Amino acid sequence: MTDSLPDPELAGKNRATSGPRASVTSRPASWRFPNPATPLGSSTYYSLRFSPPSLRDDLAILAAWRHQVRAILVEVSDPGVARLKLLWWCEELDKLPGGQPSHPLSQAVQAVVSQHQLPLQPFLQMAGQVEEEILRRPLPDSAALIRACDADLGALFELMAGCHGPSDPDRIASARAIGAFCALVYRIRDSGWLARQGRAPIPMDLLGPHDLTPNALRQGPHRARLPEWLPELARQAQALPARSSPLGALPPFARVRARILASLLREIEALSYQVVDQRLSLTPLRKLWIAWRTTWR
Numbered sequence: 074m075t076d077s078l079p080d081p082e083l084a085g086k087n088r089a090t091s092g093p094r095a096s097v098t099s100r101p102a103s104w105r106f107p108n109p110a111t112p113l114g115s116s117t118y119y120s121l122r123f124s125p126p127s128l129r130d131d132l133a134i135l136a137a138w139r140h141q142v143r144a145i146l147v148e149v150s151d152p153g154v155a156r157l158k159l160l161w162w163c164e165e166l167d168k169l170p171g172g173q174p175s176h177p178l179s180q181a182v183q184a185v186v187s188q189h190q191l192p193l194q195p196f197l198q199m200a201g202q203v204e205e206e207i208l209r210r211p212l213p214d215s216a217a218l219i220r221a222c223d224a225d226l227g228a229l230f231e232l233m234a235g236c237h238g239p240s241d242p243d244r245i246a247s248a249r250a251i252g253a254f255c256a257l258v259y260r261i262r263d264s265g266w267l268a269r270q271g272r273a274p275i276p277m278d279l280l281g282p283h284d285l286t287p288n289a290l291r292q293g294p295h296r297a298r299l300p301e302w303l304p305e306l307a308r309q310a311q312a313l314p315a316r317s318s319p320l321g322a323l324p325p326f327a328r329v330r331a332r333i334l335a336s337l338l339r340e341i342e343a344l345s346y347q348v349v350d351q352r353l354s355l356t357p358l359r360k361l362w363i364a365w366r367t368t369w370r
Contacts, residue, residue, distance in 0.1 A: 104181045106133035110140035114357035116337075119364040120329040128236050131185045132326060135232050138182050138196065139225075142203050146272075155207045163200050166193060189236045195228035202228075211287055212276040215309050221274075222256035223249055230255075230327060237324045247317040251327045254313035258334040261306050262341060265349040268296045275302050300346040307338060307346075320367075329364045336363055 106129040111117045121132050142162050149155040165179040170193070174180055185191065202224040212218045230252030234240050240248070260267065260274040267273050268290035279302045280286060290296045314320075314335075320328045337355055341348060355363075 100130045100134060100184065101177050101181050104134050104137050104178055105130040108133050108137050110136040114360070116330055116333045116355075116360060119333065119360045120326040123329050123364045123368045124324065124326045125237075131188065131236050132233050134178070134181045134185050135229060135236070137178055139199055139229050141178060142200055143225075145203060146206055152207050152209075156204065159200060159203055159207065163197070166196050166200070169193065185236070191232050191235045195231045198224040198228040206272060209271055209288070211280075212274070214276050214278040215305070218257070218260075218274060218276050218306070219253060219309065219313070222253040222260070226252035226256035226259075228252070233326055234324055243318060244322075247323060248327055250313050250316040251320075251323065251331045254310055255330050255334045257306065257310040257313065258338045258341075261303055261310065261346075262337060262348060262353055264299050264303060264306075265296065266352060268299065268349075273299070274306065275299070279305060296349055299349050303341075303346040303348070307342060310338060325368050329367050332363050332367045333360050 106121055107113060107118055111121055111133045117136055121129050121136070124132055142159060145155050145158050149158060162179075165174045165176055168174040168179070169183045169186055174183055182196075186193070202221055205221065212221060227249035230248040231240075231245050234244060234248035257274075264274055268287070271288040271291050273287040273290040273296075275287065275290070277286070280289075283298075285295055290299070314331065317323070320331060323331075333355065336359070337353065340355065341353055344353065
């Protein structure tokens with residue numbers, strides 16, 4: 074079943090959408106596709122590999138910006154230093170509309186924003202969500218969790234959708250709903266790792282009745298209870314695509330990412346949410362198969 078997969082380059086050409094075309098030689102080589110945010114074998118890689126060839130570099134650059142600001146959460150342990158680093162990236166954002174950003178990635182983002190007339194607000198939302206996580210502010214309820222996911226990959230997906238041409242409000246809302254779905258699935262998958270950092274994505278309306286906080290889940294006995302709460306998060310995630318237009322109406326990157334993450338969520342459910350001490354993932358070959366099936370339907 075996998076020995077005759079067509080070249081995804083052809084899939085991208087056959088499914089390319091109308092819209093501004095970017096020269097693949099106009100972006101800095103270090104940030105073109107694939108880059109550190111879109112490594113070979115990742116879900117992001119396949120979602121961009123099956124996108125129109127003329128847009129892959131620009132989509133990868135947008136993914137790289139999110140990757141850089143979220144890396145602060147992992148690379149910097151001191152909250153004060155982390156906020157200073159985040160502030161520096163926000164100052165780079167301020168220079169995009171006609172200024173001169175200093176970082177090569179910021180310069181690449183500036184070119185993408187100018188090419189596709191992208192708004193800056195989604196970048197600010199992603200940065201704002203990183204700050205919330207630096208401050209370790211507990212999520213009061215499931216609605217706050219969904220808003221956090223929307224401000225993360227939801228915002229990125231809005232920008233990526235904008236690269237495919239002008240977006241009406243319904244298309245933006247659909248892209249953001251799919252982005253939020255993907256972000257929540259990742260949080261479910263990574264919940265054991267996040268809990269060890271005091272960043273468990275379990276809202277207080279689920280933890281409060283047990284006199285627990287996200288920070289308490291650093292402790293093994295409390296962290297072992299994650300499978301009790303994750304089914305509710307999965308239910309919340311499964312409801313998000315219903316807010317979207319049919320997947321076929323969305324750009325390839327969103328369709329592919331949604332299908333891959335839906336398959337991952339099913340795997341997590343099948344294993345009874347045993348993610349406390351392991352990080353589940355689909356194999357690259359399975360991701361490739363899902364991406365090909367999604368774009369050739």
